[in-house]
Amino acid sequence: MALITVDAVSKAFRIPTVRRDTIREHLFGLLQPRRFHQLQALDSVSFELRAGETLGIMGRNGSGKSTLLKVLCGIYAPDRGRVERRAAVTPILDLGVGWNPELDAVDNVFLIGSVMGLSLREIRRSMDEILAFAELQEFANLKLAHYSSGMSSRLAYAVAFRAVREVLVLDEIFAVGDAGFRQRCEERYRQLHAQGHTVLLVSHDPNIVKSFCDRALLLDHGRIVREGSPGEIADSYVTTLTHRISD
Amino acid sequence: MATAGSTATSGSERRPALARAGLIWTLVRTDFKARYHGTLGGFVWALLKPMSMFVVLMAVFSFLFASKPTYKLNLIVGLFLWDFFAEGTKAGLTSLHARGYLLTKTRVPPWILVVTSVSNAVITLAVFSVVIMIFLVSAGHPPSLSALVAFAGYCVALGAIVVGFSLASSGLFLRYRDLNQVWDVVVQAGFFIAPIIYPLDILPERFHFYLYIWPPTPVIEFSRAALVAGVMPTTTGHLYLAVDAAICLLVGILIHRRLSPRAAEYI
Numbered sequence: 001m002a003l004i005t006v007d008a009v010s011k012a013f014r015i016p017t018v019r020r021d022t023i024r025e026h027l028f029g030l031l032q033p034r035r036f037h038q039l040q041a042l043d044s045v046s047f048e049l050r051a052g053e054t055l056g057i058m059g060r061n062g063s064g065k066s067t068l069l070k071v072l073c074g075i076y077a078p079d080r081g082r083v084e085r086r087a088a089v090t091p092i093l094d095l096g097v098g099w100n101p102e103l104d105a106v107d108n109v110f111l112i113g114s115v116m117g118l119s120l121r122e123i124r125r126s127m128d129e130i131l132a133f134a135e136l137q138e139f140a141n142l143k144l145a146h147y148s149s150g151m152s153s154r155l156a157y158a159v160a161f162r163a164v165r166e167v168l169v170l171d172e173i174f175a176v177g178d179a180g181f182r183q184r185c186e187e188r189y190r191q192l193h194a195q196g197h198t199v200l201l202v203s204h205d206p207n208i209v210k211s212f213c214d215r216a217l218l219l220d221h222g223r224i225v226r227e228g229s230p231g232e233i234a235d236s237y238v239t240t241l242t243h244r245i246s247d
Numbered sequence: 248m249a250t251a252g253s254t255a256t257s258g259s260e261r262r263p264a265l266a267r268a269g270l271i272w273t274l275v276r277t278d279f280k281a282r283y284h285g286t287l288g289g290f291v292w293a294l295l296k297p298m299s300m301f302v303v304l305m306a307v308f309s310f311l312f313a314s315k316p317t318y319k320l321n322l323i324v325g326l327f328l329w330d331f332f333a334e335g336t337k338a339g340l341t342s343l344h345a346r347g348y349l350l351t352k353t354r355v356p357p358w359i360l361v362v363t364s365v366s367n368a369v370i371t372l373a374v375f376s377v378v379i380m381i382f383l384v385s386a387g388h389p390p391s392l393s394a395l396v397a398f399a400g401y402c403v404a405l406g407a408i409v410v411g412f413s414l415a416s417s418g419l420f421l422r423y424r425d426l427n428q429v430w431d432v433v434v435q436a437g438f439f440i441a442p443i444i445y446p447l448d449i450l451p452e453r454f455h456f457y458l459y460i461w462p463p464t465p466v467i468e469f470s471r472a473a474l475v476a477g478v479m480p481t482t483t484g485h486l487y488l489a490v491d492a493a494i495c496l497l498v499g500i501l502i503h504r505r506l507s508p509r510a511a512e513y514i
Contacts, residue, residue: 022425078252
């Protein structure tokens, strides 16, 4: 059964030659018309995410991976096509989840946990577990503004791994923290997989895709150019990169 | 074949009501904490601004309007309602931008971010309403039950106006980043358009209609009539305010529905 269906989804961004972000700039620019470039980030992308599988997505920088994840999670609206979600999606994008730097770790866990669909009781019950997973118990009452990017990312993974309900969407998994933290992430991922959770995983690392995915897609210029086993896709991705370098 | 872009959700993808209530409470609580450094002292400190403004204006203008025995009471009612309008709209206007860190990384209904951003202004208005009641009672003008009910209704109408404005302007602010500066000027001018520091009857009656178009004016005037003068506004007046608030809220919802699906792209 497909938990997420992506049907002929396209997404383009209009990039102006001159940015105008204020009323003043728009008024003063009335007599200076600007041109727009169309950046086609996704071009008629279709696939299904089936229950219980881990689907890997690979592609060069600018191939549309991040846009696809954002469309799939409902953060961006598609221009054309249809995304149908039949399960709760927990995203961890851009190595983080979005923190309020003015709040401490405990309040940020409440904030992000609530946004990800956990009840207040579930968050209270899991607080120690989350802080322990991120190894941040002694910094629990420190404002996030004083955290390093690694500490913030560890906390993000800890909350999201606890909050995941059905589908986990991960951008560059296991790219944060030290070896010990990465190992805990891998163990937690295997637990979730064993429990039947569905995962969509974006990575540049062929070894991660080969180790963790059941099947994979290769994106290029906003299109799915190949679909197959993780080994095939990882090899195609490496070949694409090698050709580009030799060209 | 799929043409227009669409996203459909079903089954367990929808957020449970309990989790949604938890999200709203957490947003209100963390906003309060971030704004007032998590202390009651911080909140009391924030109340000092409108309180000191009231003291200064009362000191200056009560001489000017010495012939009006209820001037001080009318001033405090007008000033605190205005403070709610000004603070609520300013917070609402920047709400999506201020909480952009949530919009770009997770999926959260933007309207919740906008509506909860007005919560601090609501808390302040609740505290000020108690202050207003203490002033009224100590000045020998204890409000009747019907006046209190009417005042609550006017506050709800003003709340709908503030939320409607916030829903519309928060999406526009992402596209026009100096909209807050424009709104600051409008609020400054609006303070004098609304009859806060002067009684409305010092102006010729033919201008009253125009002043009533400015949304805070009917709320302030009706509240004064009910609480201070003990006179209920007419049914037509109530109807006008209800329609005014409903139109503001409806237009806000329509603009928000149009702009919010692409809000994350403008952050």
